[in-house]
Amino acid sequence: MSTNKNEIRRCGGCLQALEHSSYLTCSSCSLEYDLHCAGVTPERFSTLTGDHRAAWKCVTCRSRQPKTGNTETPVRAGEGGVTVRRGASRPPAIDIDMDLDESLSDPANQTHDGPQHNIAAVLAGFQTLVAEWRQFRADVRVDLEEVREDLRALRGEMRELVGQERLETLEKEAGVNHAAVSARIGALEARVEATERRRAEAGPDEAEGLRRTVEELKLELNERDQEALLADLDIGQLPEQKGENVIHTVCVLAARLGVPLEERDVVFAERVGAPPAEAGGRARRVVVRLARRHLRDELLRAARVRRGATEGGGRVYVNERLTRSNRQLFHQVRGECRKLQWRYSWTRRGRVFVRRSDGAQVYQIRSPDDFARVFGPQTV
Structure with a gap:
């Protein structure tokens, strides 16, 4: 090549x-x-x-070469796969499906002449091999049972050993945890005693200072919570219907106020409070969060211009959404203004303001403690 x-x-x-x-x-x-x-x-x-x-x-x-017969071949394959010479008598056919034990247990039917003697010898050897195989299987079963027993015993010993070690480990951990808990309890008791001692030793001025500090912290937390609601609205007396789409209802109200509002501009809108006990009862208020703050400001301005929009035959009020503390404070301020005949009270960016009359000074009220400062000592 x-x-x-x-x-x-x-x-x-x-x-x-x-x-x-x-x-x-x-x-x-x-x-x-x-x-x-x-x-x-x-x-x-x-x-x-x-x-x-x-x-x-x-x-x-x-x-790939074609096979050709050769009639002069002195040895040929006969029936049953037994080779015989030309001219020799063919051995009797052997039934493959015959019972093996019967064929192996009747050597008297076999002759010792020629191929039949070979078959008897092969069958006798095969019978011996089968007997040895059966004995081997029996011995293996016995050995396997012994191995299984040994494994069971070994597993039991391992469980006992692991259980003992686990118990000792748990006892050690319990001792360590007990010591740690005791130390923490002792430290807490010492801190409580020190606090009580300082409290007993503190004078009225120090206690008042601590109270004011706590009040200031509460006010700061309330203002931070209010800043998170700068894009929210609180809508009151908006008619409620079963199975309504609140976002769609809010968009319809905005259109009547002259402010174009699409559903994608509303982050969420839902009613709060328990549902009315009976049909036709007072509708729950709606809290709305808009995607942009300027949309909220436009809705507030439009609602204040109309001074209570009408929806379904009733008046609807659109206001800023206040925190719980600011909402309670605004309710108290409005009651005080009605009692003292102050004309104006309102909210802007979550803060509460009051004014006695046109052109008068504007006051911001952060807590009920400001009532005496703004309205006078008679409110205390």
């Missing part, structure tokens, strides 16, 4: 590179095979002549 100098010669069987000269070339397909794929030992290869090597054919090409 001619190859280029730069082409790597490869074995036709394993496709590995032929790195030495020990190989054979098929005279039929011209493929080259190393000795392993050719099935030739190095010793046999060294004894092959040039004619033998030139006439050698690979397994694939030899299998």
Whole structure:
């Protein structure tokens, strides 16, 4: 087989590179095979002549050659796979499905002449092999049972050992935890005693200072909560219907106030409080959060211009959404203004303001403590 100098010669069987000269070339397909794929030992290869090597054919090409019968063959395969010579009597056919134990347990029916003697010997050997196999299986069962018993005993011992170690570990952990808890309880008791001692030693001025500090902290927290509601509205007396779409109802109300509002501009809108006990009862108020703060400011301005929009035959009030503390404070301020005949009270950006009359001074009220300062000592 001619190859280029730069082409790597490869074995036709394993496709590995032929790195030495020990190989054979098929005279039929011209493929080259190393000795392993050719099935030739190095010793046999060294004894092959040039004619033998030139006439050698690979397994694939030899299998493609047509098979021809040879009537002169002295040995042929007979029935049951038993080889007999030409002219010899054929052995009786053996029923493959016959009971094996019966065929093996009746050696008297076998003769000692020719092929029948060979069959009897083979069957007798096979019977011995079956008996040995059965005995081996029985021995294996016994051994397996012993192994299982040993494993069960070993598992029991391991459980006992692990349980004992776990118990000791838990006891150690309980001791450590008990010591830690005792130390923490002791530290807390010491802090409580120190606090009570300082409280007993503190004068009225210090106690008043602490109270004011606490009140200031509460006010700061309330103002931070109010800042989170700067894009929210609180709508009162908006008619309520079963299965309503609250966002759509809010958009319709905004359109009547002259402010274009789409559903995508509303982050959420829901009613708060318990539902009315009976049909036609007082509608729950609606809290709304808008996507942009300027939309909330426009709705507030439009609602204040109309001073109570009408919806479904009733008046609807649109206000800022206040925290619980500011809502209670605003309710108290409005009651005080009605009692003292102050004309104005309102909220802006969550803060409560009052004014006695037109052109009068505006006051901000942060807590009920400011009532005496703004309305006078008679409110205390």
